[in-house]
Structures are given as C-alpha cells and as structure tokens.
Amino acid sequence: SVLAANGLEVTMWTRGEEQAAEINNQHRNSRFLPGAELSPRIQATTNMGEAVQGASAVLIVAPSSAMRSVVNQLKSYYTPDMLIIHATKGFETESLKRMSTVISEELECEEGHIVVLSGPSHAEEVVKRCPTTVVVASLDKAAADAAQALFMNAYFRVYTNRDMLGVELAGAFKNIIALGAGMSDGLDFGDNAKAALLTRGLAEITRIGVEMGANPLTFSGLAGIGDLVVTATSQHSRNWRAGSMLGQGQKLEDVLNSMGMVVEGIRTTKAAYFISQKYGVQMPIADQLYHVLFQDREPRDAVEALMGRDPKTEMEVMKLETWEQWHS
Numbered sequence: 001s002v003l004a005a006n007g008l009e010v011t012m013w014t015r016g017e018e019q020a021a022e023i024n025n026q027h028r029n030s031r032f033l034p035g036a037e038l039s040p041r042i043q044a045t046t047n048m049g050e051a052v053q054g055a056s057a058v059l060i061v062a063p064s065s066a067m068r069s070v071v072n073q074l075k076s077y078y079t080p081d082m083l084i085i086h087a088t089k090g091f092e093t094e095s096l097k098r099m100s101t102v103i104s105e106e107l108e109c110e111e112g113h114i115v116v117l118s119g120p121s122h123a124e125e126v127v128k129r130c131p132t133t134v135v136v137a138s139l140d141k142a143a144a145d146a147a148q149a150l151f152m153n154a155y156f157r158v159y160t161n162r163d164m165l166g167v168e169l170a171g172a173f174k175n176i177i178a179l180g181a182g183m184s185d186g187l188d189f190g191d192n193a194k195a196a197l198l199t200r201g202l203a204e205i206t207r208i209g210v211e212m213g214a215n216p217l218t219f220s221g222l223a224g225i226g227d228l229v230v231t232a233t234s235q236h237s238r239n240w241r242a243g244s245m246l247g248q249g250q251k252l253e254d255v256l257n258s259m260g261m262v263v264e265g266i267r268t269t270k271a272a273y274f275i276s277q278k279y280g281v282q283m284p285i286a287d288q289l290y291h292v293l294f295q296d297r298e299p300r301d302a303v304e305a306l307m308g309r310d311p312k313t314e315m316e317v318m319k320l321e322t323w324e325q326w327h328s
C-alpha cells in the first residue's frame with residue numbers, strides 16, 4: 001500500500017485464486033486486512049513469474065516457515081539488478097538461520113545485497129496511513145538508501161541502518177517478549193509486570209544480539225525498543241493476543257487455530273532456546289516461554305521461576321558485570 005501510494009505499480013503474489021480476484025476486482029483483502037481499501041495500483045496474481053519478472057524491487061514478506069520455499073519459487077526470475085527487501089520477523093527454526101541468510105542462499109547472491117525492513121509497523125495502521133516509522137538495514141549502503149527512497153512518504157518515515165544483523169535479530173526476538181507480555185496480561189499481572197518483561201526482555205535481546213555480533217545501539221532503535229513496545233502493547237499484535245489467550249488458560253493448538261494468521265513468536269521461542277545454548281548466553285524469559293509452549297509448564301510457574309532466579313546486578317547486559325567494566 002505504501003509503495004502504491006508512492007506511485008509505483010505493485011504486483012502481489014498470492015497462493016489463493018479467490019484472494020487474487022478479490023484484490024484485483026474489489027481492491028480488498030478481507031481475510032488478512034479486513035476493512036482496508038487497497039489502491040487499484042495493487043494487482044495480485046498466483047503466477048510467480050507475472051509478479052516478479054522484470055520488477056525493479058521485490059519485497060518478500062512470507063512467514064519465516066515459508067521463506068525458503070517462497071524464495072526458491074522466485075529464484076528463476078531473479079536478476080542481480082533487483083532490489084531484494086524482506087520484512088519477515090523470524091528464523092528458519094531447523095537451521096537457526098536469519099532470513100537474509102536463507103534468501104541469499106536460495107538466490108545465490110551476497111547477503112550484503114539484501115535489505116531488511118523492520119520496526120513498529122502493524123499493517124492495520126499503515127494501510128490507514130497512520131504515521132509510522134521503520135528502519136531499512138543492509139550491509140550495502142546504496143541498497144538501504146534505495147529502499148528508503150522507495151518507501152519514504154509523508155506518513156511512512158524510513159531510517160537507514162548498516163547493522164542488518166541487529167535489525168533482523170531485534171525484529172525476531174521481540175515477538176517472544178510480546179508473547180510473554182500477552183501472557184502476563186492474560187494472567188492479570190498488571191502494568192508493573194509488563195514493564196518488567198519489556199525492560200528485562202530488551203536486556204536479554206541485547207545480550208544475545210551483541211554476542212552474535214550486533215551493534216548494541218540497534219536495540220535502542222526502531223527495530224528494537226520501538227517494535228518491542230508496539231508488539232507487546234498493541235491490540236493488533238498477534239503475538240500479544242496469542243500470549244494473552246495462553247495466559248487465560250487456553251491450549252496452544254486452540255489459540256493458533258483461532259488466530260488464522262502467523263504468530264512468529266512461537267517458532268522464534270524454539271529457535272531462541274537453541275540459539276541461547278549455542279552462544280552460551282542466558283535468555284531467561286525465552287527459556288521459560290519455551291517450557292510453557294513446548295513442555296506444558298504452567299504460565300504461573302514460569303513467572304515464579306523468573307522471579308525466583310538468583311539475585312543479579314542490572315548491569316549484567318552484554319556480559320559486562322559492572323559499570324566500571326563498561327567504561328574500561
């Protein structure tokens with residue numbers, strides 16, 4: 001919608017014939033964005049070649065679980081002059097790879113060629129042209145600048161960042177904390193608990209992010225604290241809503257069936273559980289959520305376990321134990 005508002009011709013690829021027909025004829029996408037009026041500049045097709053061939057830019061927003069297969073389907077239409085942007089927030093759970101790695105492997109291109117778009121941006125509000133800010137990150141400055149120029153307009157402000165790793169990690173990991181915040185709200189634990197989850201959640205995201213090679217400042221930016229706040233507090237967030245239902249005692253399977261849309265935080269919690277072990281970095285909130293989601297731990301017991309951890313210093317972020325060390 002943003003690209004169409006900027007005067008570009010947009011062709012969406014979708015798997016459903018009915019959905020494509022609805023977008024083309026009624027300019028609506030009633031299942032995924034009910035109530036929104038789409039621009040006639042947006043056309044849809046179920047034919048990948050029609051959507052991608054000859055395009056100057058390709059925006060990939062498949063759920064993380066489908067990323068490899070979707071990119072594989074577009075591979076034969078890819079040319080190196082296409083600007084490749086993705087806005088997917090998650091990992092390939094089996095390999096623990098980031099989305100840019102999966103895309104570059106499938107397209108056989110440099111990771112630096114890819115741009116990630118992330119930040120606090122619920123589609124429901126963007127389509128209504130509510131003021132929104134995001135970040136585009138790439139190892140290639142020219143690619144990030146090109147993506148910024150494509151998307152930027154009066155209601156959609158785009159910043160650039162060179163820390164693609166940090167932006168991808170922040171966008172993926174925040175969904176775990178949003179699930180936890182929803183769970184806390186579902187348990188009626190109040191505002192103190194939610195503020196604690198966001199704050200300590202950001203600490204653990206930063207800790208693992210820095211260990212993996214990201215710039216700590218990225219986590220104070222739009223992809224970090226910005227997206228964490230919106231996802232953990234917005235009525236639009238699927239992760240928050242799923243967490244809230246779990247906190248109220250519903251079963252994971254029932255929650256997912258009732259959502260009908262992707263809840264990335266579930267798979268990302270599994271990935272984070274293994275990533276934290278791989279890097280030897282503690283992610284206590286993600287760890288407890290893993291037990292709740294996949295090992296039947298009661299949400300209340302998870303909170304008790306978090307509150308009962310050994311006493312810590314607040315400065316134990318980035319494996320720096322004291323303020324003095326941070327300055328040294």
Ligand SMILES: NC(=O)C1=CN([C@@H]2O[C@H](COP(=O)(O)OP(=O)(O)OC[C@H]3O[C@@H](n4cnc5c(N)ncnc54)[C@H](O)[C@@H]3O)[C@@H](O)[C@H]2O)C=CC1
Nearest residue numbers: 032061062063064066087088089121122123124261262264
């Ligand atoms: N909805 C939002 O406001 C935002 C979503 N994102 C991210 O975008 C990604 C996609 O999320 P949404 O579009 O919101 O999810 P969604 O659940 O609303 O839509 C997912 C789309 O992918 C399609 N799909 C599902 N499995 C597929 C497969 N195996 N192959 C091809 N297509 C498949 C579905 O048919 C549907 O059209 C996620 O990583 C999410 O975190 C990022 C920013 C904002």
Ligand SMILES: O=C(CO)COP(=O)(O)O
Nearest residue numbers: 119120121122237238239
């Ligand atoms: O990442 C998002 C907004 O920036 C979307 O969050 P949800 O997937 O929780 O709806």
